[in-house]
Amino acid sequence: MDLTLSPSEEAFRDEVRGWLAENHPGEPPEDDNEAFEFSRRWQRKLHEARWAGLSWPEEYGGRGATLIEQAIFYEEMTRAKAPRVANVLGLVMGGPVVITHGTEAQKQRYLEPILSGEEIWCQGFSEPDAGSDLASLKTRAVKRDGGWAVSGQKVWTTLAHEAKWCMLVARTDPDAPKHQGLTYFLMDMEQDGVEVKPLVQITGEAEFNEIFMDEVYIPDENVVGEVGGGWAVAITTLMNERAGLAFAAQTALQRGMQSAIELARTTPHNGGLVADDPVVRDRLAQLFIESEIFRVTNYRGLTKIMKSGVPGPEGSLGKWQWAEVNQHLMELALEIEGPYSQFADGSEHSLGGDWQYQYLRTRANSIEGGTTDILRNIVAERVLGLPKLR
């Protein structure tokens, strides 16, 4: 066991840190559209320095970075408070899927514009009646000359309003067993028959959209993997999602933790500070411990994957654990603020920070990217080997 960085990992960290110090683009603008273009420019800059496709193989414009190096990169990004890139889903899911399952022609066509942020990607998996039970999705793709005609509805589609390409899973064989009749497509969002409607969430923002498709044409060359083999490709996408987002999530949690401690240390209460309250101290300490354990467990998982190529049992636990700690932290933050938690973020008497927003946003943590309830099923069935209910 050695938790120190190797000389090459240290050199890598110094390189990232130095680059970020020189190239940090500053705060994003307020306006949503301007902010998006800002994040696109930021991604282009990262790409020019070959940071965008960090985990991708070098032959496709990446760096072939190890998992540890990826973890270091995301930690440094968060530490420097660097803004998000525009094409998160393209980088984390789209690219890796094309690299793993795509044809040479697809690699030539799609990878470079993902890295540069020129073409934004979104993910069309969930449907109104297919959430956790994704394989029951109903969007139909019917064979036409040289391609497919797709009709149906997708939901919870992040970035659909900005996207050029949608990773779409549709049913191509309604008679096959549900996991076998699916095909993975890349759908051009800029065509007739594709309608995107923003979905306003409890925070008031619209991160997500609904996509309505009516006889949308997708040519044959946009099928990824085999016709009928869409499930395996979808699973690759989801595994990349979980692994890729864990690093960023972990560092953001650490930062939230420090901010909550600061909040308790500066909020007056009962003639002293909230940080003097033994119950608050106990709960803050517990959350601190859990967030550190989440981080350590992530590193255990990385070591396991690097050695054996497959995640160990601890790998399945991370997302569930993260959602729980993150939610509890924001709940405690509002309790620390007491009645001040009611004031809108940024309003006159607010205690500062965006705790109200964070509280509301974290409600989705135990739902998005696999609900905690489903993750418990996965752990029970695949890690512990307990029998399935179904």
Add this chain to the structure above:
Amino acid sequence: MNFDLTDEQQMLQAAAREFLAARLKSERIRDLAASDDALDEGLWREMSELNWPGLMVSEKYGGQELGTVELAVLMEQLGYALTPGPILSSMLAAIALETAATDEQKERWLAPLATGEQRGTLALWDAGAGWAPDDITLDPERAGDGYVLSGEKLFVLDAATADFFIVGATGDRRFIVERDAAGVTVTPTPTIDATRKQYAVRLDGVKVGEDVAFGGEGAMAPARARAYIALSAELTGIAQRALEWAVDYAKERKQFGRPIGSYQAVSHRCAQMLLETESARSASYYAAWAADNEPETAPLAASMAKAYASDAGTRVTNASLQVHGGIGFTWEHDLHLWLKRALSDAVMFGDSRWHRERVAQMVIDGRGVAAEPAAALAAAK
């Protein structure tokens, strides 16, 4: 960066698992629990041949000079097997001596502990005083060249089979007192965990010389941290065993025509047990690593581990009992033996709340730890 045991550590783990499994069948553990001192002379001899009591002792005193990660590896297996009798107690005594005793003292007292020729144990907490790890009130009286010790120590592990005690005194001082010294009385105190016996040790004007005194303000902190880690690792092993039993039972036991493990009320409980067991493991091994490699974060990491593992050990054994239903509540099933060890470990050397307050002091008040403890893992530095 590599969060995995080395080949040598994995060998220690596998050897300990196999050795203990072969010797500690249910019946043997129960016999020892029913005995006066839970000492199995044959087992002790074999463990001594493996040099377990000297795991962390310097080679020049006959030990293996291994680190805290190896201590955690061994303790996890000792907990998994519910090893009865004096092994933890003698290892903790050895760690105390190794940490702060003089060379002469090590020569005289530590060397026989390392080889298993003698056994030692810690006698720290005073009857009628607080039970925090550093809460020691015995105040030695100066008498000529030496001291006179009077008081009563509780929670002394395996005192009846120990050759000497490391007696705690104010100012983080320690005195080595032989069990058969004049004025020493050892009385059994039955506790919930019958597999590891505890005693009250009375000291009535026990005279000791300067040559058995060691320690001083803050001197024992590294030894205490290793005790927290040892117990955290043992609790991890206990939780692991309780989890395995629950999962096996949930696969076999059928109700309403199907295995109970197919019901989510049961399977999700098992998944929660896994989460807590793996988390206790992460915390324990991280603390073990920090104890040897990052002294500035070691106190925080050790308290994080003991806080988490204390709760996880008791919660997981209780959850296992619930999964077992009625059978888990019987004397006949072995689970209660592990549950009781977990209860004992959880309150020894500070319970979870005490350690959380210590974490709070470090991370909220910024006492005694680097300003940004989240930087503990090397990648963040």
